[in-house]
Amino acid sequence: MSASEPSPGPLTALDLCGGVRADRRDFIRLAAWGGAGLAVGHFGARTLWAQGPSRQPVYAMILVDYNRCTGCRTCEAACAQFNHPVTVDGEEQRGLGNPSLSNIRVHAFNPDADVPVVCVMCRDNPCVAACPVEPDAEGRRALYRDPVLLTVRNDPSRCIACGACAEACRAHRVGAIIPNRETNRPERMCTLCGGDPQCVALCPYGALSYIKGGLDGRHYALPPERIAAELIARWYGPAQGGDVR
Amino acid sequence: MSRLPGYWGSVLEVDLSTGRTGRREIPAADYEQFIGGRGLGMKLLWDLLPEPGVDPLGPDNPLLFMPGPFAGFPLPSASRTCVVTKSPITAPVASPHRHASTVSYSNMGGFIGPEIRFAGYDGILVRGRAAAPVYLYVDDDRVEIRDAGRFWGMGTDAFDRAFTEALGDRRFRTCYIGPAGENVVPYASVINTAARAAGRAGTGCVMGAKNLKAVAVRGSRQPDVAAHKRFLEALDKARAGFRGTPSTENWRRYGTGSALVASSDNGTQAVRNFREGTFEHIERIGGLAARRAVWQRDFACYACPLACKKAGRVADGPYPGLVHDGPEYETGTMLGANLLIGDLGGVQRAIWHADDLGLDIISVGGVIGFLMEAYERGCIDRDALDGLDLAWGGVDATVELLHRIAHREGVGDDAARGVRHLAGRMGHETAKFAIHSKGHGFAAWNVHVQPGYGVSYATSNRGACHLNGFTPDRQNGTALVDSVGVCLFARGGYAAGLVEQVLESISGRGWVDADYAAAGERVFNLEKCFNYREGFRRSDDSIPDRFFEEPLTVGPRKGAVVARDAWDRMMAEYYAKRDWDPATTRPADARLQALGLEFARVKLPA
Ligand code: SF4
Ligand code: SF4
Ligand code: SF4
Numbered sequence A: 001m002s003a004s005e006p007s008p009g010p011l012t013a014l015d016l017c018g019g020v021r022a023d024r025r026d027f028i029r030l031a032a033w034g035g036a037g038l039a040v041g042h043f044g045a046r047t048l049w050a051q052g053p054s055r056q057p058v059y060a061m062i063l064v065d066y067n068r069c070t071g072c073r074t075c076e077a078a079c080a081q082f083n084h085p086v087t088v089d090g091e092e093q094r095g096l097g098n099p100s101l102s103n104i105r106v107h108a109f110n111p112d113a114d115v116p117v118v119c120v121m122c123r124d125n126p127c128v129a130a131c132p133v134e135p136d137a138e139g140r141r142a143l144y145r146d147p148v149l150l151t152v153r154n155d156p157s158r159c160i161a162c163g164a165c166a167e168a169c170r171a172h173r174v175g176a177i178i179p180n181r182e183t184n185r186p187e188r189m190c191t192l193c194g195g196d197p198q199c200v201a202l203c204p205y206g207a208l209s210y211i212k213g214g215l216d217g218r219h220y221a222l223p224p225e226r227i228a229a230e231l232i233a234r235w236y237g238p239a240q241g242g243d244v245r
Numbered sequence B: 001m002s003r004l005p006g007y008w009g010s011v012l013e014v015d016l017s018t019g020r021t022g023r024r025e026i027p028a029a030d031y032e033q034f035i036g037g038r039g040l041g042m043k044l045l046w047d048l049l050p051e052p053g054v055d056p057l058g059p060d061n062p063l064l065f066m067p068g069p070f071a072g073f074p075l076p077s078a079s080r081t082c083v084v085t086k087s088p089i090t091a092p093v094a095s096p097h098r099h100a101s102t103v104s105y106s107n108m109g110g111f112i113g114p115e116i117r118f119a120g121y122d123g124i125l126v127r128g129r130a131a132a133p134v135y136l137y138v139d140d141d142r143v144e145i146r147d148a149g150r151f152w153g154m155g156t157d158a159f160d161r162a163f164t165e166a167l168g169d170r171r172f173r174t175c176y177i178g179p180a181g182e183n184v185v186p187y188a189s190v191i192n193t194a195a196r197a198a199g200r201a202g203t204g205c206v207m208g209a210k211n212l213k214a215v216a217v218r219g220s221r222q223p224d225v226a227a228h229k230r231f232l233e234a235l236d237k238a239r240a241g242f243r244g245t246p247s248t249e250n251w252r253r254y255g256t257g258s259a260l261v262a263s264s265d266n267g268t269q270a271v272r273n274f275r276e277g278t279f280e281h282i283e284r285i286g287g288l289a290a291r292r293a294v295w296q297r298d299f300a301c302y303a304c305p306l307a308c309k310k311a312g313r314v315a316d317g318p319y320p321g322l323v324h325d326g327p328e329y330e331t332g333t334m335l336g337a338n339l340l341i342g343d344l345g346g347v348q349r350a351i352w353h354a355d356d357l358g359l360d361i362i363s364v365g366g367v368i369g370f371l372m373e374a375y376e377r378g379c380i381d382r383d384a385l386d387g388l389d390l391a392w393g394g395v396d397a398t399v400e401l402l403h404r405i406a407h408r409e410g411v412g413d414d415a416a417r418g419v420r421h422l423a424g425r426m427g428h429e430t431a432k433f434a435i436h437s438k439g440h441g442f443a444a445w446n447v448h449v450q451p452g453y454g455v456s457y458a459t460s461n462r463g464a465c466h467l468n469g470f471t472p473d474r475q476n477g478t479a480l481v482d483s484v485g486v487c488l489f490a491r492g493g494y495a496a497g498l499v500e501q502v503l504e505s506i507s508g509r510g511w512v513d514a515d516y517a518a519a520g521e522r523v524f525n526l527e528k529c530f531n532y533r534e535g536f537r538r539s540d541d542s543i544p545d546r547f548f549e550e551p552l553t554v555g556p557r558k559g560a561v562v563a564r565d566a567w568d569r570m571m572a573e574y575y576a577k578r579d580w581d582p583a584t585t586r587p588a589d590a591r592l593q594a595l596g597l598e599f600a601r602v603k604l605p606a
């Protein structure tokens, strides 16, 4: 184990969403039930890997272990580096990692709690549902799910920049979508880095996992303020705060 | 003007007297010679203060927030922001200049340094003085001086929350002062994230004197680099260098807190106002105890793999429920061992109050230790302490005194001026245990067993400093690291030559080894020139008599004391290595010329 001693064990949105999935074994079973297996990078102390045979699209997402996150924001830079490459001397290279472009964003709170926020790949995608653009022949609105990775994508050629998707995510889920400051088109939807998530690979603390699986059709979305309040209550207890003379 | 890659080419300049804001261009040569952070801050300070004796509390004293060129890139542990100004706390033994004082620099980790660079600046220069409390708002190119009246008087913890709320976006990175800075306590700190501090050397005092409560920065941009591919290679190398090493593990587990017990065991800790080097109850407040009873979570600065920041909660004892960082080595020693407080909850309580008030914990721990000793010896009585029973180990009295100092009430007003002032008021023999150099209090590493720390304290350009280094080479190296903006705790994680390699890939400027080392020496000598011009001389490079006259009486190093002749030899060796006149400490002309400091040399008195 690294940082903490005694090790607190993982604490993720699965635990915080009503406490239904507090147990890691449950979680793994669920994922297996989803039919496609599970790939977990740094979950808990063990590395788990189980790949199912199905070729169906699989819901996948980045899961944060709040007990491990230190708020270092390496994930933000790693995300921006991968998703915003630059061409140097005719060669495509990773970028320099401007965190204001990142699809994962770490929110800091006082008392200390850091909450990385990233699209949780809701099955019912209220963001997509909110898009007023008429579906095209393939049934796609201006916001749609990628057929392979099921990530949320924007078609800028049809997007009317109304901001409804960002508002839906903010109001009902995690606030993953941030409209572009100039164009107001939706940005910062996690791409899963095409299947090799860089935030997971580069988090120095093993706080992020790439999980694939059915996840029982639920979404594990809580706004960062709610997560922070829960973490603060757990870590620092009810009487948290400063002191009086 | 040709711009050096990796830099924006300018700092944000704000004049609080006139309300004017704009950019101040930095010549490429200054970046090449002084790099950034502490070094470039020093160069700007030199340029902005052409004459000695400027009042540090007056509008003419500049206040600089200086990240280094590594800030803004995801390099490990490179987030330091050096706050540079003219010191409000140091003074020479004798000087023709009324307000003579040293340079002041103090750096803090966190996120604001990178954010300054994301906003498009290599630093922030604050001049003048606002008529009423203000804060500085920076959102890329949008720069505003805003009213801070409703925040004035707030402790840093509550302010941190209220300010974030008022700014409306957690992406703003902030730093600020507490009541101590507002009341111009000379050793007030600049705080960020309610716990990280640019604590030393009075930077928060200067901020308060300017009526500047806080700085808030948000940025969306990023500097470029000269050699993209080589930068990425160096970045990968740097990241890999920290992965899974025992040192990384230890930082994560204990932070600087691991030194609490080790230092006491070695007799090198500040205990009982530096009278002793070992504290019998150290295990109660050390890293293991804190990990068990207080620390809940580990936190890291921007892109840092070490997470040395420990956030915790006091579980039981007389102060249950208190939530705060610590103890670290310095805070646990200066508000613990040095005051003979051996109760972890009590130490945490004192740390919380000192941080909330915005007091430098190292300095104020020294001041309270001095007063406890003076009280024990009968040099000051309870009346003179406004009724405080300042016995060793008293938590409540310590907390009470912290408040009186920050608000400058009664004895707190004298205590706010530091140990040298107090000793001056109390009489001659107290000077022996007023633990300072140039008026700046010692940090938590004691001297008897390690006289090298005495050299570090005596020769530091900001007044006593434990990070300065025992030897010129080490001191030059520290000045470099502070200029690049890498955390001192992380310098060992960068393989030999890697910092230079990164710097080359960023700026495109080639650094040969000797050239790079000279940059550190250049920074240190420019600081020295500043001090020399102010009137600091050989007799200012001293440590108190305590270390020569009072051997340790407890612990495994019982009997240890510094021998005067050995000390004199060390200092003579130091000046010889520096090429400074051993009688006056004036740097040799040829040395200054070789370092490219002719512009400073011509300003020195003969
Ligand atoms: S890189 Fe890991 S530890 Fe750092 S902020 Fe992101 S999730 Fe947290
Ligand atoms: S988290 Fe937001 S963006 Fe992602 S699927 Fe859910 S609603 Fe859509
Ligand atoms: S901003 Fe574009 S993608 Fe989002 S809801 Fe409006 S039209 Fe659809």
Ligand code: SF4
Pocket: A062, A078, A079, A080, A082, A083, A102, A103, A104, A118, A189, A190, A191, A192, A193, A196, A197, A198, A199, A200
């Ligand atoms: S998986 Fe890739 S796109 Fe998604 S948050 Fe992580 S780094 Fe960014």
